[in-house]
Amino acid sequence: MRALQQEESEEREDLAALVLRAAALVVYARGASHRFARGSEGFAAASQAWKEMTAGALRMPAYGVCIDRLTREGMKSGLWAEFVFEGEQSFAGMPFTALLAEVKAEYCGFNLARLQGGGYDGRCFYLDLRGKTMRPFADALARLVGQSEGTI
Numbered sequence: 460m461r462a463l464q465q466e467e468s469e470e471r472e473d474l475a476a477l478v479l480r481a482a483a484l485v486v487y488a489r490g491a492s493h494r495f496a497r498g499s500e501g502f503a504a505a506s507q508a509w510k511e512m513t514a515g516a517l518r519m520p521a522y523g524v525c526i527d528r529l530t531r532e533g534m535k536s537g538l539w540a541e542f543v544f545e546g547e548q549s550f551a552g553m554p555f556t557a558l559l560a561e562v563k564a565e566y567c568g569f570n571l572a573r574l575q576g577g578g579y580d581g582r583c584f585y586l587d588l589r590g591k592t593m594r595p596f597a598d599a600l601a602r603l604v605g606q607s608e609g610t611i
Contacts, residue, residue: 475513481542508599521585527578
């Protein structure tokens, strides 16, 4: 009964809101990492942009999978956001300790790759921004790391 209640609670919770309960945000810009703890000004600025970007977003079935080796190679360039949790979380029956997204201003939806067991392997979540783009979040992250979005 308790498991069923937890599952129902997870389904009612918004994935975009869950992300903001992370203990930290790590921004990867051209391979360099920048960590912002929850409660810091940087985390707050990124959270506000995340809320604007994901307002009205819809979690869609994700048919893509993540391969750790390829993901880590991709993180060496571009702009990425990793939300790191204090312990294992679960959403829609899929566990994770961190969620990672490649951030491109023009994207109208994106995968959230799940870190589990030390690797980014397996099914991802997908958020459809319902006609919006990642621009507000990309710009906010670029400001946090002291670069313009176009140079990342």
